[in-house]
Amino acid sequence: xxxxxxxxxxxxxxxxxxxxxxxxEVPAGSLTAVLGLSGCGKTTLLRVIAGxxxxxxxxxSLGGQTLENGRTYxxxxxxxxxxxxxxxxxxxxxxxxxxxxxxxxxxxxRGQQVxxxxxxxxxxxxxxxxxxxxxxxEQQRVALARALARRPQALLLDEPFSSLDASLRTRVREEVHxxxxxxxxxxxxxxxxxxxxxxxxxxxAVLRDGRIIQHGAPAELYExxxxxRLARFLGAVNLIDARFERGTALTRLGTLExxxxxxxxxxxxxxxxxxxxxxxxxxxxDSAHDDGAVAGLGGRVEQCRYYGHDALLHxxxxxxxxxxxxLARVLGERALPVGTRVSVAAHGxxxxxx
Amino acid sequence: MSALAPTTAITGxxxxxxxxxxxxxxxxxxxxAIAATLVLLPLIFLIVEAQQSGWSxxxxxxxxxxxxxxLWNTIRLTLACTVLCAVLGVAAAWCVERTALPARRLWAVxxxxxxxxxxxxxxxxxxxxxxxxxxxxxxxxxxTLALYPLVYLPVASALxxxxxxxxxxxxxxxxxxxxxxxxxxxxQISPAVLGGCLLVTLALLAEYGAFEIVQxxxxxxxxxxxxxxxxxxxxxxxxxxxxxxxxIAALGGELSLTGRGRSARSGPGARRAAPRVALGxxxxxALAGLGALSGLALGVPLGSLVYWMAxxxxxxxxxxxxxxxxxxxxxxxxxxxxxxxxLAVPVSALAIRHRNRVTVLIxxxxxxxxxxxxxxxxxxxxxxxxxxxxSLYQSAFELILAYAILFLPLALVGVRSxxxxxxxxxEEVGRSLGARPAAVxxxxxxxxxxxxxxxxxxxxxxxxxxxxTATLLLRPTGVNTLATQFWAYTSEFSxxxxxxxxxxxxxxxxxxxxxxxxxxxxxxxxxxxx
Numbered sequence: 001x002x003x004x005x006x007x008x009x010x011x012x013x014x015x016x017x018x019x020x021x022x023x024x025e026v027p028a029g030s031l032t033a034v035l036g037l038s039g040c041g042k043t044t045l046l047r048v049i050a051g052x053x054x055x056x057x058x059x060x061s062l063g064g065q066t067l068e069n070g071r072t073y074x075x076x077x078x079x080x081x082x083x084x085x086x087x088x089x090x091x092x093x094x095x096x097x098x099x100x101x102x103x104x105x106x107x108x109x110r111g112q113q114v115x116x117x118x119x120x121x122x123x124x125x126x127x128x129x130x131x132x133x134x135x136x137x138e139q140q141r142v143a144l145a146r147a148l149a150r151r152p153q154a155l156l157l158d159e160p161f162s163s164l165d166a167s168l169r170t171r172v173r174e175e176v177h178x179x180x181x182x183x184x185x186x187x188x189x190x191x192x193x194x195x196x197x198x199x200x201x202x203x204x205a206v207l208r209d210g211r212i213i214q215h216g217a218p219a220e221l222y223e224x225x226x227x228x229r230l231a232r233f234l235g236a237v238n239l240i241d242a243r244f245e246r247g248t249a250l251t252r253l254g255t256l257e258x259x260x261x262x263x264x265x266x267x268x269x270x271x272x273x274x275x276x277x278x279x280x281x282x283x284x285x286d287s288a289h290d291d292g293a294v295a296g297l298g299g300r301v302e303q304c305r306y307y308g309h310d311a312l313l314h315x316x317x318x319x320x321x322x323x324x325x326x327l328a329r330v331l332g333e334r335a336l337p338v339g340t341r342v343s344v345a346a347h348g349x350x351x352x353x354x
Numbered sequence: 355m356s357a358l359a360p361t362t363a364i365t366g367x368x369x370x371x372x373x374x375x376x377x378x379x380x381x382x383x384x385x386x387a388i389a390a391t392l393v394l395l396p397l398i399f400l401i402v403e404a405q406q407s408g409w410s411x412x413x414x415x416x417x418x419x420x421x422x423x424x425l426w427n428t429i430r431l432t433l434a435c436t437v438l439c440a441v442l443g444v445a446a447a448w449c450v451e452r453t454a455l456p457a458r459r460l461w462a463v464x465x466x467x468x469x470x471x472x473x474x475x476x477x478x479x480x481x482x483x484x485x486x487x488x489x490x491x492x493x494x495x496x497x498t499l500a501l502y503p504l505v506y507l508p509v510a511s512a513l514x515x516x517x518x519x520x521x522x523x524x525x526x527x528x529x530x531x532x533x534x535x536x537x538x539x540x541x542q543i544s545p546a547v548l549g550g551c552l553l554v555t556l557a558l559l560a561e562y563g564a565f566e567i568v569q570x571x572x573x574x575x576x577x578x579x580x581x582x583x584x585x586x587x588x589x590x591x592x593x594x595x596x597x598x599x600x601x602i603a604a605l606g607g608e609l610s611l612t613g614r615g616r617s618a619r620s621g622p623g624a625r626r627a628a629p630r631v632a633l634g635x636x637x638x639x640a641l642a643g644l645g646a647l648s649g650l651a652l653g654v655p656l657g658s659l660v661y662w663m664a665x666x667x668x669x670x671x672x673x674x675x676x677x678x679x680x681x682x683x684x685x686x687x688x689x690x691x692x693x694x695x696x697l698a699v700p701v702s703a704l705a706i707r708h709r710n711r712v713t714v715l716i717x718x719x720x721x722x723x724x725x726x727x728x729x730x731x732x733x734x735x736x737x738x739x740x741x742x743x744x745s746l747y748q749s750a751f752e753l754i755l756a757y758a759i760l761f762l763p764l765a766l767v768g769v770r771s772x773x774x775x776x777x778x779x780x781e782e783v784g785r786s787l788g789a790r791p792a793a794v795x796x797x798x799x800x801x802x803x804x805x806x807x808x809x810x811x812x813x814x815x816x817x818x819x820x821x822x823t824a825t826l827l828l829r830p831t832g833v834n835t836l837a838t839q840f841w842a843y844t845s846e847f848s849x850x851x852x853x854x855x856x857x858x859x860x861x862x863x864x865x866x867x868x869x870x871x872x873x874x875x876x877x878x879x880x881x882x883x884x
Contacts, residue, residue: 052782076785083786089779093801102797103787150788 002063002080002153003028004049004186009058011044018044020210021058024188026154026203028063031180031187032215033201035194037233041210042190043086046156049188050083051076062186063153082147082155082185087163088139090131096142097127103150117145121179136164137172144176148183155180157189161196173200194234198222206230222275224259224351231273231353236312236327238279239353240346242272252297252319253279253346272350276312279328284341296345299326301336311335315344379708385700386716392697392759393719396734397598397726403591403737415592420576424593428572428600431493432558438498439554440547443505446647449640451513454630456637461644462510463868468651469503470867472820474563474841475856476500479655481567482662482849493570499651500564501557505550512546513539518629552608559601560727562823563841573597574729578823581733591737594730601725659860662853675839676854683835686750687818690757691765694814695807697758698765702773717766724763728824731760736827753828757818764817765810772806816863 006024010017018041026032036042047053049060051067051074059069062081067074076083090099100117101109118124121141131139140160147155160176161169177200180187191197197204198218205215206226214226225231228239242249242256249256249272256272284298302325303314313336315326326344336342404412415421450461468476477496481487487496520542524534540547562574573593581590633640701720704713723731735756739746746752776799784794822837829838836855843852 047782050782050786052785075790076782077788077790079786081786083783085779085783089777089783091780091784091798091802102784103789146783146787 002186004154004188005061006049007059009048009060010056011048011053012056018210022210022212024205024212024215026186026188028186029184030202031189031200033197033204034188034190034207035197035204036192036207038192040207042207043158045207046158046188046190050081050156051079080153082150082152084143084147084157084160086159088143090139090142092131095127096123096129099131099142100145100149102146113149117149121145137168140164140172152185154186154188157187159191160189162193228353236276238274238276238326239271240274243269249350249352253344254296256346256350259349259351271353273353274346274350276327276329278346278348279326280345280347281313281328281330281342283336284343296343298341298343301338301340301342304335304338306332306335308332315342382700382703385697386704386713389697389701389762390716390719392755393722393762395738396731396759399738400591400594400730400734403587404595407588411588412592415589416596424571424573424576427570428559431490431572432555434494435497435501435558436551436554438494439502439505440551442498442502442647443550444509444547446644447506447510447513449644451510452631453640454632455640464648464652465506465644466503467864467867468500470864471500471655471860472822472863473497473500473561474567474822475860476655477564477567478844478852478856479658483658488569490570492568493565496564496568497558497561501554502651504553504557505547508546508550509543512543516542548608548611552604555604556601556724559597560729562729574727577729582827587737590733594733597727598725598730601727605725659853659857662849663857665850676858679834679836679839679855680858682833683819686754686757686835687815689754690761690818691811691814693754693758694762694765695769695810697762698769698810702766702770706770706773707778720766721763723760728760728821729827731756732824732827748828748830750830753825753830756824756828757821760824761814761817764813768806768810768813769803772803776802812866816866819862820859
């Protein structure tokens with residue numbers, strides 16, 4: 001098992017920089033997702049690691065071996081790096097079996113190895129088929145088996161699931177994940193799907209404008225994003241004005257404790273982030289003289305986005321200053337009709353944002 | 355620091371352009387440079403030849419009254435034939451592809467097959483049964499019948515691939531069927547129509563044999579006569595340059611017309627085949643029209659070949675000489691096909707994988723022979739070899755070289771489309787699976803482009819086997835090919851003796867014409883990838 005390290009990597013096309021000093025460290029045997037919008041340079045990063053493109057500056061090393069720096073450059077065939085491109089890119093003129101065996105020597109191809117690989121990814125009965133006779137999920141598995149055949153030290157997956165249907169995607173994703181776990185190969189997966197990145201990876205690195213702006217465990221990113229843009233990219237957010245006092249945030253949704261080491265530094269006035277699932281929504285009876293009786297902020301449901309397992313309520317506060325909509329996530333069975341009068345309170349730690 | 359970084363990055367990029375992976379692929383560059391040089395060679399030596407006679411001589415040659423007549427003859431013939439081919443080609447394609455015509459598959463083949471009959475054989479077919487046929491109208495009729503498939507093929511393919519949604523959208527926006535055809539369908543297929551018309555125009559400008567048979571003087575006929583009979587190389591070269599100018603003007607005209615409209619489909623929606631129009635009471639006239647067209651274009655030349663062969667069999671068949679002619683034809687054509695295909699590979703590889711100003715120029719140059727009639731290329735090679743390499747003059751190699759240059763654009767069409775299909779991603783994956791560049795080329799690229807190479811070989815082989823004009827100028831002394839022997843007999847009015855040679859040429863080129871029509875209909879039937 002080998003650690004993959006990318007240090008200060010620069011790369012541009014026709015003078016326009018794409019990667020601008022990327023730093024990325026993937027611990028041996030772990031799966032790191034590189035998350036970013038299209039055009040942020042994530043495919044370029046993979047292509048440089050694979051050796052298809054040369055960097056302008058910086059270095060890439062794998063398990064102590066330098067793949068590339070200012071002086072040396074290993075061509076792709078000399079790197080122990082497997083690559084699974086988008087759409088699989090199977091050789092159309094070769095059968096499944098021949099595709100998987102492409103990287104093996106003649107003798108290895110005759111042995112049991114190919115059959116074992118096909119067995120491993122669960123497509124043994126399709127060995128003689130040609131790529132165009134396979135479904136998208138099957139093609140993806142062949143591409144994976146082909147990349148794993150040479151037992152690479154690192155594996156690169158470029159949006160491997162984006163071409164699959166939603167129903168198939170979850171299943172193939174789970175299977176691939178289990179397989180990679182079992183193989184223990186150091187893996188970099190590139191995706192624009194934050195759900196995929198959060199649910200699959202050990203760590204997630206966020207690439208924006210050619211730089212890694214944050215790299216950490218999925219929960220860390222979700223709870224303590226580097227900035228508001230990233231917070232919104234990873235999921236819906238409520239930004240709430242707060243006054244910081246003795247390690248807590250005083251807001252109109254109540255007094256909230258602050259997350260982690262932010263406690264010490266925060267002071268004065270600012271903004272905190274509260275995720276929609278941190279809001280507690282209760283229905284207010286119209287008739288009741290409720291002042292004081294019900295804690296929290298009064299409001300009215302303006303929209304209800306129903307997703308089945310849960311629902312996202314857009315709540316308009318009843319305050320006179322016309323404050324922003326609050327977003328609250330409730331279980332699907334607790335979805336409320338538009339117009340319902342509610343009171344909203346927040347729980348759990350809030351994250352101060354600049 | 356960060357302000358400086360992009361600058362160093364850019365210099366780094368340029369520095370590496372000449373060292374690292376992005377360096378120029380030397381083999382391809384060398385191949386592309388050879389191809390470009392070969393293409394330019396004939397043209398350059400035409401200019402050298404014309405220029406050495408002096409400007410006043412050029413002026414004298416060009417301002418003769420006969421040149422004006424030639425120009426008028428060439429232009430009025432080209433215009434009439436091109437318009438007729440466009441009308442016949444579009445009408446026939448529409449009937450076959452968009453109506454519920456009976457026996458559509460049969461018509462699709464019958465309408466393309468005239469492409470397999472060399473133009474001078476069509477001329478022979480008509481004139482040998484009606485010696486009174488000559489002059490302008492005969493030339494227009496014969497060339498229209500021989501060339502309309504050049505419009506039919508691309509238009510039929512465009513119509514078959516047209517998205518029905520467009521016409522339906524036009525109809526739902528209140529246009530009647532005819533106006534929808536004019537404003538939507540015709541606009542969509544106009545690049546195909548124009549492309550076909552360009553091919554017709556270039557073929558007309560290059561044709562010698564058919565016009566010689568019907569005794570109609572065009573530039574090409576006059577150039578041939580000046581050179582071969584008058585031994586006036588300078589006059590031939592000067593007139594050739596005018597011919598090249600006309601061809602390039604046609605090329606430019608087509609480019610400027612197609613450049614305007616866009617016919618690409620927008621949006622990812624899947625394409626749907628259009629429903630066919632029921633012909634109703636027009637079925638009989640449509641069938642009669644198509645029957646007449648293929649009867650005149652295919653039936654008459656073939657019928658007359660059969661007639662003369664039946665007549666000729668009573669006399670002695672020169673079986674030995676037909677075998678040796680066929681052998682020469684096959685050898686020269688195969689060698690030319692290999693050379694052309696080999697040259698087309700680096701040109702396509704550069705243009706697709708290393709696209710920049712230089713490689714695009716090389717590619718454009720490689721397409722230049724489209725505008726160079728075979729006669730012009732032959733003349734250029736003759737003046738080059740007479741001046742600088744006399745051992746080449748009238749050698750088999752020079753003839754093969756002429757074919758290879760002349761039909762390089764055909765080879766490019768085959769190779770380039772195949773190479774465009776083979777994605778560089780596949781080559782990269784091959785590299786990352788441990789294969790060196792040479793191994794990737796052998797195991798991935800070559801198998802993927804092999805069908806394209808085969809198509810390129812076949813196209814060049816057939817075109818060379820039925821080429822007449824350049825062959826007449828360049829064939830080694832004493833050697834006859836099928837085309838030249840046919841021509842020799844035809845010139846002596848020995849039609850019976852000539853017919854077997856023509857029949858053999860038709861047989862050689864009919865097979866690919868048939869396959870082409872079949873392939874087109876399969877392409878049209880296969881569903882597009884969503």
